[in-house]
Amino acid sequence: MFSWSKDGRKKDPELFQNVTEGLRRLYRTKLFPLEDAYRFHEFHSPALEDADFDNKPMVLLVGQYSTGKTTFIRHLMEQDFPGMRIGPEPTTDSFIAVMHGEQEGVIPGNALVVDPKKPFRKLDAYGNAFLNRFMCAQMNNPVLESISIIDTPGILSGEKQRISRGQSLREFSQNSLSPSFLFLPHPFS
Known part of the structure; x- marks a missing residue:
C-alpha cells in the first residue's frame, strides 16, 4: 500500500477536539509555512488569523x-x-x-x-x-x-x-x- 512516511510505518492520526481546532492547527503547521516561503501574503491576501477560524x-x-x-x-x-x-x-x-x-x-x-x-x-x-x-x-x-x-x-x-x-x-x-x-x-x- 502507498504511504507518505519514509520508513513505511503508519503514522498515528492526529486527534483534534473539534473541526475548527483541527483546521487551525493544520493551517499553522502545513499551509502557512508554504504561503510564507512563497510570499503569498505579499501578493494575494493576508494570512488567516484566529478570528477567521473562530467566527x-x-x-x-x-x-x-x-x-x-x-x-x-x-x-x-x-x-x-x-x-x-x-x-x-x-x-x-x-x-x-x-x-x-x-x-x-x-x-x-x-x-x-x-x-x-x-x-x-x-x-x-x-x-x-x-x-x-x-x-x-x-x-x-x-x-x-x-x-x-x-x-x-x-x-x-x-x-x-x-x-x-x-x-x-x-x-x-x-x-x-x-x-x-x-x-x-x-x-x-
Missing part, C-alpha cells in the same frame, strides 16, 4: 434596494436589530454585519477592523470611505449563535450607482469575508 459562517444578502433584505433578517430573528432602517426608498446605505453579542449595540467599522476577535481586520485596506459605511449590529439572539448575517446596501438600477455599489459588494465578499452563502432576493411582484 461563525456569514450569510451575505445581496439584491436591489427595497426587495426585502433587511425585512428578511428581521423576520428571521423575530426582532429589530440596531441600525436597521426599513422604507420604500433605498434606506440601507451601509454594510451591516449582524452578529451575536451579549450586549446590544452598534460598533463602527473603524473599531471593527482593529478588533482581533472579529474577522474584519482585512477590510482596513479599503480605507475610511468604506469603513464609514460599515458597522456591526450586535445582539443576543439565538439565530445569531450559529451564523452572522451581512445586510448590504441595495444595488440601484442606474449604471453609475450599480457599478459603484457593485464594486463595493464584490470587494467586500471576495477579498475579505469569504461568505459561506450568498442569498439574492428578488423583488416581489
